[in-house]
Amino acid sequence: MPYSKLDTSACPVPSWLPSGHIQTIHASLFARHHRIAFVRDRVDTPDKDFVDFDWAGPGLFPHKPPAGPHAEPAQLQAGASAAARWIAPGDWQALPQEPGAPALILFHGLEGSSGSNYAQSIAAHFRSRGWVVVVAHFRGCSGTPNRLARAYHSGDTTDIAFMLDTVRRRLPRGRWHAVGVSLGGNALLKFLGEQAHETGWLTACAGVSVPLDLVAGGAALSRGFVERQIYTRHFLRTMRRKMLEKAERYPGVIDVMRIAHARDLHDFDDTYTAPMHGFRNALDYWERASSKPWLSSVCVPTLVLNARNDPFLPPASLPTPEQCSERVLLHQPEQGGHAGFVVGRFPGNLQWLPERLGRFFETGA
Template identity: 50%
Template structure:
């Protein structure tokens, strides 16, 4: 059996008439509550650390908690302060859920300890985090969602694990670049990708690379990484080689979650707006590329991790509500 398809719309504010505006407006001006978090640090087996930000009705150490729980994996250079994490976190905390925002290495505001950082196919760290969540709150009913880069890593891992992940009630991927090559080239060649989105990401990553170059001078081609003007150049110089790939294209090809959708055995929502400026519409997965456990939802608007609705600046309520409806169906 193939995946199911849903084209129900996201009612964007009237003035947000296209994907770039919907992407940027949600990040800059979308109304969302400010959700406070409590931080937990996890030491990893390789001598590094991962920071988890928690919120909910009880302490994250309360092993007897037997309610609903959600772990959120953020996007490229995101954190628990990202607009989508704040909106989703506040929505579910208000409904009595435990929420954990898992920071990838180096994304919590403090440099990680190793030359490596994070990448879009890091199944090992996804596995470590999810199993830590399960051990910590063993009686909770766990759900997981990933946004953009975090969504790709989560869906790749979900397909790799297959039936072994049946302890998760449901999974959701939001604005997921399931074909990293297609998304990488879109950001490489489009005007907005090359002159707006890419400089935004590189400015954040360049500061981290300068710190790593001082601490680990022989572990990467830091000069090439620091001089990169595109994500292709950056991933070719740093992300690919440092994480075990031959090049950016080798990394993108081998880490694309589209090759794992058929193997998913957990109820999974894949939500991508058809006007997402990062993801070519022609490359959206077709129903015959996914398993029967996968629901493909492709609204006509929403941008990349935007999905503002209502009037004025836009409310960031549609996405959390969409997640809640899906998760409620699979409790």
């Protein structure tokens, strides 16, 4: 059986960012990147919830609706990710309609959105090169609470399939690519292996800073001062707020006391994520939702990019070529942090990651 290839070439992280923690935190707070606005499309799901898609591309002008009569839903809430307005019927005709027009769907990470720094840098890079770019928001991550008691999780391939099918129907003649970052990358990679027979229409895909082994990743985020006091507290702050809002709408469904006292992601997943989404407990969820076991079944050309100093996943848990199909390219630079990959002079920029993705999409290497 042919195995995948392993690329260990460096991401040229500057010497003034000496560790994975510093690289991760600096990328999320201080590194420079271009910012763009999006046009939002809300699509109802089969279970009567909704998913928000933020679109950018040639012919779309987020701060100016298309000419002609159109009906817009209510105004977007202030600060709802990076969307400037709702999409109008005329916007679909404005997008490139020729066969093979390049298009990219991006799945964000835990509690991310189209406003996240990595999403902005990737979207701006490809949009400036004439691509259609759409950020698919997991339920409850677009700035508006979703309708159901459930939310999203790392292994929700059903929602990944729905979102991929939606953008394909919106732009059926496009040459589609998919990128998932962190949690979104895990769900995407799991889908690519689990439902490989449904992926032939995709040109190429990539997973960035993916916690491929959720058990190892969860353990890593539960130990150490930085992991618990910075990363975990950051995630739990917004996740707790969302759960308290849900508890008001669905009394008795969510254990508010346990959520309030959750110390780490294991406690949160054990209390809410696992039982709400059909798992026995946090460990069962992490084991069954991990994407690493599915890499051997991937059939579409796929880049799996993980820095070896990513604080969210120990290097010993990274996949080896023998664990992946020949369609997978593993890239494991020594430096980069988690969804960081900062390069350049102070304060640095985030251009290396989108350029790396672009090179893979163009050359397969």
